Amino acid sequence: MPDPVLAKDLVKVYQGKVHAVNGVDIDVTEGELYGFLGPNGAGKTTTVQMLTGNLRITSGSATVAGLDVTKFPLKVKERIGLVFQEGTADPDLTGRENLELAAALFRVPIRETKGTINGLLERLQIADAAERLVKTYSGGMRRRLELAVGIIHSPSVLFLDEPTLGLDPQGRAGFWKYVLQLRHDHKMTVFVTTHYLDEADEMCDRISIIDHGKIVASGTPSQLKDKLGGDIVTVRPVNKTGPEVEAILRALPAVSSVSESNGSYRVKVPKGEELIPHLVDACTRAGIALAGVSLKRPSLDEVFLEFTGREFREDEGMNATDRAVRIGQVQQAFGRARR
């Protein structure tokens, strides 16, 4: 049995000239929660649309749920679930009627339809609103209904395209709770696109970052963060400062750099948690009393900007401070967008 999502050299060219996706390889293993990240217009949705049989592939191949997407698009659609970034439920029907329609379209056996729908309504906490028209639903309820529609036929692979876009933090947390539950109970493989990096960091087993239609980085969230040169361990000595302390810190295993600022030392190291016992030990032996030690991992935001933040790459001459300020500005902008 091939992997649930397998794409080789996937290419999408619009109108013979716009290369929206340009040679993407994807290999998602069974039961994995795979994150597909990228800035707006990077090619995320185009890729999902090709993998789900809704957009013709220009070249390359894609096998989803064991079937060639180009040859058997309808069969692929039967086996997968797809939650779109925008609402697709019929606002003039009730929640239950939307699910009944989806059950018929996705060929849920008639005998099982009622039980499946009731189960989903309960589980996604929309049972109380089941008989209400969808146009009266809140944003969070609509997203949960979209999820219910997407999984009504217990698909083996679930595609989520920006599923939490526009939701408040509670709505997002709630949505993910259900996805993780479903994944656990049904051993579903989940392919999610998002640009909420905290979500991807927390939820995904593996991540690929796409930009300009090409995958620019792949790996587990921690592997990607390690690519940035590791963690920052900050040490605040009480009784000693200066070159002596710096030399002791620099001599610790795997340390790549040490810098001092306002009496605190920033130690850059691939795996911060492994350094801390050695660091405390070395300081104790050298008679350095410590007021505190803290560990900071680089966030996925920084990884994302490292691989996709083109404005920084273009400005080679920018110094570290300017760079940090610019990163801060972009992060703030991201934060605003999320809110």
Added chain:
Amino acid sequence: MIRELGALTRRELKRLVRNPQAVATSLMLPILYLLLFGQAFDLSVAFAGTGPEGQIRFLEVVRGAPTYFSYFSAGMVGFVAVTATLFVGANVIFDRLFGVLKRTAASPATATSIFGSRLIAGMIQPVGLAFLVLGLAVLLGHVGLSGLQVTSSFSVLGWTEIILAILIVSAMFASLFLAIGFSIEQPQSYFAVVNLINLPVLLTSAALFPWGLMPAWFQSVTSYNPVTLAVNVIRENLFAGASSYYPYGPAVYLGGLTAWAIAMFIIATYLARRALAPRV
């Protein structure tokens, strides 16, 4: 296939029932026509006092109908088939805007059932409305206004032909509007195109205009209009002796109408399939 077609058709009909304004709007126009134009353009007045010769001429003008209003109200059924099916195409546009069409297209449902369900819903509404219009037209005669006078005696075949004519002309126009709905993305463009088609189709039909007052060249153009073909079937069956004013029997007109419907169906299914296939 049958299950998804049934589920999708139920959905279309539920939406129709839940939007009584839409049904009321479709009825509004024919009612206004019946109350205003049908009453005002009473040609009988023009022929009053013209003696037996005038009466003969009058019957030629309205092709054997007992009154102009009777001729006119039978024609309104053809009119309703056009105005009521217009919504099926508009619904495609709105479903596309609301993402509903995207969801359906992403399901394993075939393009045939997605198109077919909308076509069936598009045929059911006009049949209901047509009978409401006919009933109202008869009723008007009992409240002191001009009313529809059904002068032929009841026959199962006759009414079967009438229902078939309404169903087939509705299928033809539902296909036409679905074809436009599946090919156009913007609501405003849809309504612009539909208006461009609507009025000329109705104005070149014999739905409202007295047949005998048309110049010969216009009569020959009108003869091929699908609305004319449908109202011919209705008028021949509603009015005793009307058949002698028509060169062919209702079956021939039904045949012509079916040819129109099949042609439009083929074009529309092609366009719907194209719109629902994986995008290029």
